[in-house]
Amino acid sequence: MEKANSNNTSNIIHGKRNTELNKLRLVFEQTPGAIFILDKDFKFEYVNPSFTKLSGYTKDELLNRSVGELFYHKDLPESRKEIVESLINGEKWQGELLTFNKNGSTYWANTIAAPYKDETGNIDGYIVIQQDVTERNRYNQELKKSEQKYRELSEMLPQTVYELDLNANLKYLNKAGREKFGTAYENTDVSVFSIVVPEQLERMKFNFCNVSFQNIPSKGNFYKLMQSDGQVFEAMISATPMIVDGKTIGQRGVVIDISDHVAMQNALRESEEKYRTLIENATDGIVIVQNGLLKFANQTMCDIMNYNMDELIDKPFLDYIDKAEHESLGLFHSRRMEGEQFSNILRSQFIRKDNIMITVELNARTSNYNGSPAGFIVIRDITDRLKIENELQLAKNELEKLNSQLEKRVKESSKRLTEARTQLINLQKENLQSQFDVLKQQVNPHFLFNSLNVLTSLIKLEPDLAEKFSEQLSKVYRYVLENKDNELVDLNTELNFLDAYIFLLNIRFVEKLNVKLNIPDENRCDKIIPLAMQLLIENAIKHNVMSKSNPLVIDIFVDDNNYLNVINNLQERPSQIVSTGVGLKNILNRYQLLKLTVPTFEKTKNQFVAKIQLVKNTSPNP
Amino acid sequence: MKIVIIEDEVFAARRIENMIKEIDPQIEVVAKLESVRESVEWFKKNDEPDLIFLDIHLDDDLSFAIFKEVRISCSIVFTTATDELAARAFQLKEIDYLLKPIIKADLILVIEKYKNQSKKNCYIDPDTFNEIINPRT
Numbered sequence: 001m002e003k004a005n006s007n008n009t010s011n012i013i014h015g016k017r018n019t020e021l022n023k024l025r026l027v028f029e030q031t032p033g034a035i036f037i038l039d040k041d042f043k044f045e046y047v048n049p050s051f052t053k054l055s056g057y058t059k060d061e062l063l064n065r066s067v068g069e070l071f072y073h074k075d076l077p078e079s080r081k082e083i084v085e086s087l088i089n090g091e092k093w094q095g096e097l098l099t100f101n102k103n104g105s106t107y108w109a110n111t112i113a114a115p116y117k118d119e120t121g122n123i124d125g126y127i128v129i130q131q132d133v134t135e136r137n138r139y140n141q142e143l144k145k146s147e148q149k150y151r152e153l154s155e156m157l158p159q160t161v162y163e164l165d166l167n168a169n170l171k172y173l174n175k176a177g178r179e180k181f182g183t184a185y186e187n188t189d190v191s192v193f194s195i196v197v198p199e200q201l202e203r204m205k206f207n208f209c210n211v212s213f214q215n216i217p218s219k220g221n222f223y224k225l226m227q228s229d230g231q232v233f234e235a236m237i238s239a240t241p242m243i244v245d246g247k248t249i250g251q252r253g254v255v256i257d258i259s260d261h262v263a264m265q266n267a268l269r270e271s272e273e274k275y276r277t278l279i280e281n282a283t284d285g286i287v288i289v290q291n292g293l294l295k296f297a298n299q300t301m302c303d304i305m306n307y308n309m310d311e312l313i314d315k316p317f318l319d320y321i322d323k324a325e326h327e328s329l330g331l332f333h334s335r336r337m338e339g340e341q342f343s344n345i346l347r348s349q350f351i352r353k354d355n356i357m358i359t360v361e362l363n364a365r366t367s368n369y370n371g372s373p374a375g376f377i378v379i380r381d382i383t384d385r386l387k388i389e390n391e392l393q394l395a396k397n398e399l400e401k402l403n404s405q406l407e408k409r410v411k412e413s414s415k416r417l418t419e420a421r422t423q424l425i426n427l428q429k430e431n432l433q434s435q436f437d438v439l440k441q442q443v444n445p446h447f448l449f450n451s452l453n454v455l456t457s458l459i460k461l462e463p464d465l466a467e468k469f470s471e472q473l474s475k476v477y478r479y480v481l482e483n484k485d486n487e488l489v490d491l492n493t494e495l496n497f498l499d500a501y502i503f504l505l506n507i508r509f510v511e512k513l514n515v516k517l518n519i520p521d522e523n524r525c526d527k528i529i530p531l532a533m534q535l536l537i538e539n540a541i542k543h544n545v546m547s548k549s550n551p552l553v554i555d556i557f558v559d560d561n562n563y564l565n566v567i568n569n570l571q572e573r574p575s576q577i578v579s580t581g582v583g584l585k586n587i588l589n590r591y592q593l594l595k596l597t598v599p600t601f602e603k604t605k606n607q608f609v610a611k612i613q614l615v616k617n618t619s620p621n622p
Numbered sequence: 623m624k625i626v627i628i629e630d631e632v633f634a635a636r637r638i639e640n641m642i643k644e645i646d647p648q649i650e651v652v653a654k655l656e657s658v659r660e661s662v663e664w665f666k667k668n669d670e671p672d673l674i675f676l677d678i679h680l681d682d683d684l685s686f687a688i689f690k691e692v693r694i695s696c697s698i699v700f701t702t703a704t705d706e707l708a709a710r711a712f713q714l715k716e717i718d719y720l721l722k723p724i725i726k727a728d729l730i731l732v733i734e735k736y737k738n739q740s741k742k743n744c745y746i747d748p749d750t751f752n753e754i755i756n757p758r759t
Binding site: 546 | 630631632633634636637640656657659681682683684687703721722723724
């Protein structure tokens with residue numbers, strides 16, 4: 001108790017010191033830093049738990065053992081001797097130490113070693129604080145490696161990669177960049193602002209500050225940059241600040257040449273523009289139909305249908321089509337949507353706003369519109385065309401009609417021509433026939449032999465008459481011979497012949513025939529075809545009965561119309577010899593050939609009347 | 623021998639008659655007839671002769687018309703003024719004919735032929751006659 005009492009103050013003081021020490025000890029024990037205290041012989045006097053953990057030794061293994069003995073087996077390496085010497089000299093040492101731990105591996109420790117002195121100023125020992133920096137160092141190593149990798153990578157990139165310092169000077173330019181911007185940039189410390197076109201310089205400066213001083217990464221700014229050969233190209237620059245230890249030291253970025261992209265975009269825009277122009281200016285209506293609704297209609301379509309664009313868009317397409325067409329059009333549509341290609345143009349009837357029905361031609365294709373299939377339909381109003389076609393058809397029909405009429409007329413003309421030709425040929429034939437007949441007449445065997453028969457009879461019976469008969473007979477035949485080629489003869493000449501002929505007949509048909517000739521003198525200069533009257537007389541004899549009691553009477557005279565009449569009383573023979581039809585026809589044909597008024601022949605109840613127009617003599621010397 | 627001459631031309635008939643008399647004065651020309659009508663009348667009243675000289679074309683009709691009225695079975699010699707076609711038809715039918723003006727030698731031959739021939743039926747049917755009148759060419 002006394003001891004306790006005598007030491008009370010000291011105890012209290014001691015107690016106070018102990019409390020302080022205990023506090024410090026607690027700090028030492030709890031700190032994550034490794035702390036140990038060495039005595040003046042570099043023997044471990046104290047180690048905290050962090051150090052035992054770091055070194056791998058237990059407290060017992062460390063205390064009262066020297067650093068050299070424990071770690072270096074008595075001999076300290078040279079590097080450590082320096083530290084020891086400076087400590088012995090009373091100096092503090094700080095640095096990173098590579099230290100072995102118990103199992104032989106090493107660790108890096110940031111180490112602070114300081115000597116502590118007693119009250120007299122003599123070095124009593126050393127306090128050493130160690131911070132394990134192995135992790136940090138490894139991190140730094142990794143960082144360096146990563147940096148290296150990044151550099152290598154960026155060197156390989158086709159895009160330009162750069163780094164700038166805060167003065168906008170180039171600190172790094174990758175291979176692509178050096179190639180792009182030239183050797184001037186090989187040597188960095190060149191301002192980045194020299195590569196942009198002047199008009200964009202301010203914008204670039206602004207963006208530079210945003211990244212470098214506001215730490216706002218730029219997600220892609222577009223510039224026109226000048227490459228080494230002076231050519232300007234479209235570029236997109238993305239940049240991000242470079243921050244080291246919380247401090248922005250500059251920025252790095254990527255330059256992407258988007259010239260091709262821009263060109264492509266321009267081409268696309270142009271193409272789009274072209275199509276838009278085409279569609280807007282198309283003379284055909286163009287619509288896009290999706291799910292049965294009109295999604296697009298060009299102006300021409302609106303014009304065709306007489307609607308405003310707003311009235312068409314999002315309305316059912318079928319609303320504008322004649323109901324009768326819905327079924328066929330629907331079928332067409334579904335087949336098309338299934339992918340079938342139609343080369344044929346569909347014709348349909350549309351109804352305009354004013355309810356007028358128009359005929360259109362549809363040409364449709366299925367394609368993509370806003371991500372789903374849609375019908376792209378070209379619509380042509382062919383109402384006018386049809387009208388014109390109809391008119392053309394009508395005109396064509398009219399023309400064909402005219403043509404056929406013309407053909408018919410040509411055929412008719414041709415037929416008439418053929419007929420005329422045939423007629424002419426027939427007339428010529430008949431002319432030949434009549435000439436032949438006349439020729440036959442001149443030597444008519446029947447007449448001649450009948451006459452000769454009479455003559456032979458007369459010679460003995462009536463010699464004088466026979467003489468006269470032969471005179472007249474020769475006169476008749478001479479006349480025939482002389483006039484066979486004449487078309488017309490004087491009536492007077494013909495009458496002279498006729499007298500002789502009648503004389504012969506009278507001898508043959510004694511009292512059975514009575515020919516009365518009564519021609520005025522003024523008509524004797526008129527003309528007639530040769531042998532006409534002779535033929536008529538012969539005809540009368542051939543077809544009529546004659547006897548003494550009922551003689552055949554033939555009257556020959558000129559009527560008031562200057563027609564020569566040859567009339568005989570009609571007493572037809574009961575059975576007729578088949579007529580050769582030559583006699584009368586012969587006369588008719590000859591007049592026809594001469595283009596003179598043809599004679600008329602008329603058989604009445606009692607008479608046969610032949611009328612032959614006499615041709616007035618027009619020659620100056622009759 | 624009795625002969626009838628049917629001939630419308632007076633001088634022709636007279637000539638045949640004269641010629642026959644010159645050839646054989648024994649032959650009797652019993653009639654000279656000029657028309658069908660006259661002939662029919664005669665044949666109705668008189669006996670048939672031995673031979674008829676018949677002209678085809680008579681004043682009032684064709685001589686064939688006679689046979690429609692009276693049946694004649696005696697021999698007939700046709701006379702015609704040169705109708706070549708008719709002549710050919712006569713030849714084909716073996717009918718005797720004489721061409722006018724009649725040549726005396728021909729007339730002698732014909733008369734001699736019939737003088738020695740007994741009466742025979744030499745009826746000429748209408749078809750044959752028609753062929754003679756209108757021979758087919």
